Amino acid sequence: MKKSTEIVGLPIISINDGVEIGSVKSLVVNPEKGSVDFLTIEHEDWQVSVKAIPFKKVIGIGEYAVTVENGNAVIDLNEIPIANALVNKKIRINDTKVMSRKGQLIGEAKEYYVDDETGNIMGILVAVKEDEKILKSGQILTYGKDILVVQEDAMNHFIESVDDLLSESKPLENAEFEETAPNDLENIKNKQAELLKGKRVTKDIAGISGETLIADGTILTAADIAKAQNEGPSVFVELTMNTQG
Template sequence: MRNGKVMIGKPIVAYDSGEEFKTIVDLIFDQEKNQLLGFLVDEGGWFSNALVLPLSKVRAIGADAVIVASRDTIDSASEFPEIQSILERDNILKGTRIMTVDGLDLGTMVDLYFDDTTGAIEGYEVSGGIFADAYSGRSFVPAPDTLKIGEDIAFVPSETADLMQEQVGGIRGAMNTASGKVQEMAQFTGEKAQEAAQFTGEKFQEATTFVGTSFANAVVNPEEQEAFVLGKVAQETIETNDGIPLIHEGQVVTQSHILAARNCKMTDNLYHATGGSVQDRLGERLSGTVAGIGANIGIEQAQGRRVNKMIFTSEGSVVAVEGQIVTSRVIERAKTHHQEQALLEAVGLTTGDALRVTGSNVGQQVKDGAKGLWEQVKETASNLQEHGNQAIEDKRIKGALGRPVTRVILDRKDEVILNVGELITHQAIAISREADVLEVLLDSVYTETPTLSLDDLRAPESGKAALN
């Protein structure tokens, strides 16, 4: 949803050339269809026709500009008969008083709000009137199906006034009926979030040497890690795989350290060395997700309440207007843009308040949601541990290849796979795995550095890759 006042003065940019070439002067509104048809770009004059931008030609409405395909999108109003007829009527919305057909003064129109995709008018911001907020002097009139605009006054159906009254009767009494359930639910979700974070943290510590980077990056993205470490003091010395110090204990992290860590794929090591905790961040995310479950379920309790502050999306469009009564349409918009928590706060409810009203059935839904989240995190952590165990085994195998064994390795039929002193080969690894004695083989690797003479070093036969 967009408000018309913000649109006026917005530059128009052509997508094909990137050129900013026109500015929106006014909105073109069809009162009979309650629809925004487009924007006036140039009012024209005695010898020129007005230039307009139909809403259907708009590719995107951003916070700073309106994007169209090309300059050719702007055309004469005469090319659009529906728009031309509206311009000839010269309807002026701003300053028009809105009254119900039975004589209630709803205020003076100062702005309108429309769906930026369909152009449907959702409502009007008005100043004064019987529902004006005591602080701002403003209220929000929902758009009726029909709006009759006269010279000085626009008439709306009498039912419009009913839609401007806050519908919260009896809720405060209901809020106390399930407080025990909510407390139980809050305790449950908190414990499970903490337990899941601890569980995952432990599994992460077990496997961090091998798969810690990917897991850390999944919880805290590398950009966040780099922003965190800059200017921090390293609590330990970090070395690259070649044994070269990346940073010494006590050093302050600079941009050079960050770049070196990035090149060595050791940003997460630097993050941990400066006090960054993946486990803590995971706990924060779990808590936030549980709160999100509650807000998503309790959001229905916002319906019928009056919004006390504007709510915007990250792209700058409007979710709800100050003074607006929350409808199912507003709730759906809040869900679409993940603004459930913001909407609850804007009507004066906390997540706990909303859930108390909702009652025990929804409390159970939150419990179930927390359980599902907890199980999902545990499963992820278990998978992480499995990947870690596999990485550990692969590393041990790489270290064992080409080394002698310190004992006889037998299969289940007591046939010799390798004798004492024989070298471990890929074939020996495969046979040992099949015979389920791979762990025995890997525990029997000779790891000391032998003292060999030149004759001892000379093998009886050359390898296939040896130089002759």
């Protein structure tokens, strides 16, 4: 799960092409579904048209970058009416008023939390007088341009910790399954490894210590990719941007 502000500004990396496509300019909210459906792209060469990536095309959202399989994930919103309509609705959530369905002003939304696997909005951070509270998305009736309309008794459903959002998002499975199921981070790493495996490295990749971790010309194996992932996001992104094949 990520805050919206943790996603905006991240570089977008094409794993197959080893290039930075641009950076995340904004999150496009679908008010009917209560989800982030697209990430718009900031790129100095794209001043006229609005480019975006469908959230379902995102492989992973890390602390350093958003990764996609290749440049084909990028779409022109002007050519897709439904997507363009969502952008024009300008649903921003942050800094909008939070009001009950009977018109009581509850506070102001300061942040929202996104499931980085599905794009679903998990909850919002609400400034209430001198305090801040978290409200689960199930309490939200309407995502509007200027106002979020919530259930009448929403104030009785505030939670204190973001961890409560995480626990609610977990499927109800038996304990044995939970012990053996890979976590979200492991799933992302596996996807990234599959896309890079067999590619040729085009320059020496240095580890955190400065010593060569993966030599120029190496044909990447799962072990090589794991080494880069374990070194941290900056080393892994350096690897993805310097491969061919």
